[in-house]
Amino acid sequence: MMKLKPNCECCDQDLPPESLDARICTFECTFCVTCADQVLKGICPNCSGELVRRPVRTAVMLRKYPASTDRHLRAKPCLAEAG
Numbered sequence: 075m076m077k078l079k080p081n082c083e084c085c086d087q088d089l090p091p092e093s094l095d096a097r098i099c100t101f102e103c104t105f106c107v108t109c110a111d112q113v114l115k116g117i118c119p120n121c122s123g124e125l126v127r128r129p130v131r132t133a134v135m136l137r138k139y140p141a142s143t144d145r146h147l148r149a150k151p152c153l154a155e156a157g
Contacts, residue, residue, distance in 0.1 A: 084152035099123035
C-alpha cells in the first residue's frame, strides 16, 4: 500500500492525500508538480525513475488506511542531476 507522503521532497510543499499536484516514482519518492516538471523534468533525482501523478485514495479508504505523516526532504538540492 502506498504511504502517500505528505510533502514535496524538494521544496517541502504540503501534498495532502487528495492532492492532484503530487508526483511519485515507483519507489514513492514524492514531489510537487512544479518541482517534478520544471526542476526535475519528470525524472526522479533519487532513482532516475519516471515521475507520474500520484493516485488519490478515497476518503473511505483514508479512514481505514491513513496517509503517512512522516515528512521527507532531500539532503542534496533538487537539481536535474538524474539520468
